[in-house]
Amino acid sequence: MPSSSSHRSRAVASPWANPPEREQQREIKRQAVLAAAAQLFNERGFHATSLDDIARRLHVSKPTLYYYVKNKDEILLGCVRQGLDMMLVGIEDSRRAGGQAVDQLLTCMRVYAHIVTMDFGMCLIRVGDEQLPPESRRELRRLKSLIDHEFRRLVAAGVEEGSIAPCDPKMTAFVIAGALSWIGRWYQPEGEYTPEQVAEQCIATLCAGVLQRPAPK
């Protein structure tokens, strides 16, 4: 028979999660809500998707959703911010890896192209921030402009180092961002190309140009 002191030290195993575990589980479930919502927004559009649709896809009730998110605006903000955060992390990684500006630019292009084929990245391209209330919209535009400025900086540095053709870096950054963002509009996950094929072919076309180069004499 245990002494009273050892009895005190052995806590009853609680069938409820402890607070840090609870927070973690809540976050996992919140992520599932965002992921299901991103898929639905991409399939049918933001306005045509209801909280009921999202709840149905997750086999839960609408009131359950309210434990994780406040409303549809908050969900969209969460989805789009996640897409942007993934891009910013990839860009930061490529910056830390260092090397020639042109190589960093190519890495950033691959990161960007890959993310727009994924649910959150696709949502960033398909839904657009006009749907969001002004404050969230401003925050997203700030994050987007960080990405844009990183592309411009790398293009300018590439021109400097002689690896990129002389150009207006702002315009070239827009051509790159446009061609790669468009992937998020047309890409079909079940279609004929893998995300890697799309990224490699689009980037190769952007790098080498559409026109046939004259054969070297």
Add this chain to the structure above:
Amino acid sequence: MPSSSSHRSRAVASPWANPPEREQQREIKRQAVLAAAAQLFNERGFHATSLDDIARRLHVSKPTLYYYVKNKDEILLGCVRQGLDMMLVGIEDSRRAGGQAVDQLLTCMRVYAHIVTMDFGMCLIRVGDEQLPPESRRELRRLKSLIDHEFRRLVAAGVEEGSIAPCDPKMTAFVIAGALSWIGRWYQPEGEYTPEQVAEQCIATLCAGVLQRPAPK
């Protein structure tokens, strides 16, 4: 004093427009409604724009608008279709002008780039057809796919004639459409570039590629 027969032949000049004139005036006014709406959709987004906003910009009452359009969906459809029709007319003109595929492709790229800097074309890019009811959406996607297929056809013909680098025409058409469509997202009519500068620089970058070409030996 006129004879009774000449009196009969001289009709009283009506202060009301005759039916063909009335139809023409109605069409002019309907166009003004669409143009004002396109500007507002581009500035604040489709959902944030009300019929009241559109009426206010035209200094008329909301009931007056209903004489020209049924609802906001019809207005958006009208705007987007107008952008698409302008593109299709430009593409058809370039096809009729004939010549090398690469020259026809360049003309189509200029037409496309120019139209997305204009109100209706910008609306086509910024608003997106997810906002429209299924039937209108299908019709718009059909028109968009005509443009897409014309780009692919010209790219394939250019590869055939040796003016365009060997490629997957579908992917190259998407790179072109993406870079040029993006103009409709970032272009500011009051900004630092004219539409011609934007078109020429973006097209030059697409044609020659981003990378520096090695100097000829």
